[in-house]
Amino acid sequence: MSSPLKKSLKLALIQLASSADKTSNLTSARQKVLEASKAGAHLVVLPECFNSPYGTKYFDKYAETLLPSPPKDSQTFTALSKLAKEAGVYLVGGSIPERDDKDEKKLYNTSLTFAPSGELMATHRKVHLFDIDIPGKIKFRESDVLSPGNKITLVDLPEYGKIAIAICYDIRFPELAMIAARKGAFLLLYPGAFNLTTGALHWELLARARATDNQVYVGLCSPARDMKAEYNAWGHSMLVDPNAMVVEQLDEKEGTLIQELVAGRIDEIRKGVPLYGQRRFDVYPDVSEGGRFKE
Numbered sequence: 001m002s003s004p005l006k007k008s009l010k011l012a013l014i015q016l017a018s019s020a021d022k023t024s025n026l027t028s029a030r031q032k033v034l035e036a037s038k039a040g041a042h043l044v045v046l047p048e049c050f051n052s053p054y055g056t057k058y059f060d061k062y063a064e065t066l067l068p069s070p071p072k073d074s075q076t077f078t079a080l081s082k083l084a085k086e087a088g089v090y091l092v093g094g095s096i097p098e099r100d101d102k103d104e105k106k107l108y109n110t111s112l113t114f115a116p117s118g119e120l121m122a123t124h125r126k127v128h129l130f131d132i133d134i135p136g137k138i139k140f141r142e143s144d145v146l147s148p149g150n151k152i153t154l155v156d157l158p159e160y161g162k163i164a165i166a167i168c169y170d171i172r173f174p175e176l177a178m179i180a181a182r183k184g185a186f187l188l189l190y191p192g193a194f195n196l197t198t199g200a201l202h203w204e205l206l207a208r209a210r211a212t213d214n215q216v217y218v219g220l221c222s223p224a225r226d227m228k229a230e231y232n233a234w235g236h237s238m239l240v241d242p243n244a245m246v247v248e249q250l251d252e253k254e255g256t257l258i259q260e261l262v263a264g265r266i267d268e269i270r271k272g273v274p275l276y277g278q279r280r281f282d283v284y285p286d287v288s289e290g291g292r293f294k295e
C-alpha cells in the first residue's frame with residue numbers, strides 16, 4: 001500500500017475568538033492565518049461557524065450564497081480565497097452558514113477549502129446535523145433550520161496526499177471516517193464547536209477513537225470559549241497522531257496549534273498493528289466499497 005502522506009506537512013489549527021461582527025471576525029482570521037503561515041504552516045484550519053455566533057437563530061442572518069463558484073457576492077468566500085493566496089497556504093475555512101443558490105430558504109453548515117492559488121478546491125456541507133436533547137444540560141436542533149449535505153469530502157493536496165473534511169457532529173459517525181481513510185486520507189479534519197457537556201466527555205475520546213480505528217492523523221478545530229455568548233464552545237483544539245496519541249491540545253482560550261505531520265508515521269503505526277491487512281470483509285462488508293460513496 002502506498003504511503004498516504006507523501007511528505008511531512010505543518011498543520012495550523014486556529015482557535016479563533018469570534019464575535020457577532022462578521023467583518024471583524026474575518027479581519028482577525030486573516031491576521032491569525034498570516035501569522036501561522038509565517039510560522040511555516042502549509043495547511044491552516046479555522047473553526048466551525050468562525051464568522052458568526054453559533055446558534056440556530058443566527059444561521060439565516062449570516063448565510064451567504066457560495067455556489068456556483070466563484071459566487072457573485074460572498075464576503076467570506078472572497079476573503080478566504082484572497083487570504084489563501086496571500087498566505088500561500090491550503091486553507092480550510094472552518095464552516096459558515098450557506099444559502100442554497102436555487103432555494104433561498106435552504107441553508108447548510110458548509111466548509112470551503114482553498115488552494116494556495118486562491119482557487120476553491122472543495123465544499124463540505126455538514127452531513128450529520130447536530131440534533132441532541134440532554135435533559136437539564138443542552139438541547140440543540142440544527143435540523144430546524146439546516147439541510148444536510150450528502151457526500152464525503154476528500155481533498156487531494158498534490159504534494160502531500162488526501163485529507164478528509166467533515167464538520168463537528170460528523171465525527172460521531174465512524175463510517176464516514178472509515179470510508180475517507182480507506183480512500184487514502186492521511187488526515188481527518190473536523191472544524192467543530194462542541195459544548196461544555198459533551199466536550200468534556202467526548203471531544204478527545206472521539207478524536208482518538210477515529211485515529212485508532214483508522215490509523216490516521218485527526219485534527220479538531222474549535223472556536224475559543226466565550227462565556228458571554230449563548231453557546232459556550234469547548235475549545236481544546238487538538239491534533240491526534242495515527243497511534244491515537246494527543247500531539248497537542250489547546251485550552252479553551254484563543255490560540256493557534258502548529259504541529260508537523262510526519263511522513264512515514266502512518267506507515268510505521270500500520271506496520272506495528274497491521275489492521276489494514278487483517279480486516280475480514282468475508283465476515284462484514286467493506287463500507288468504502290460499492291456503497292453510496294460520492295467523492
Ligand SMILES: O=C(O)CCC(=O)C(=O)O
Pocket residue numbers: 048129130167168169170172192193194195198199202
Ligand atoms: O456532538 C456533539 O456533542 C457536539 C456537536 C456539535 O456541537 C456540532 O455539531 O456543532
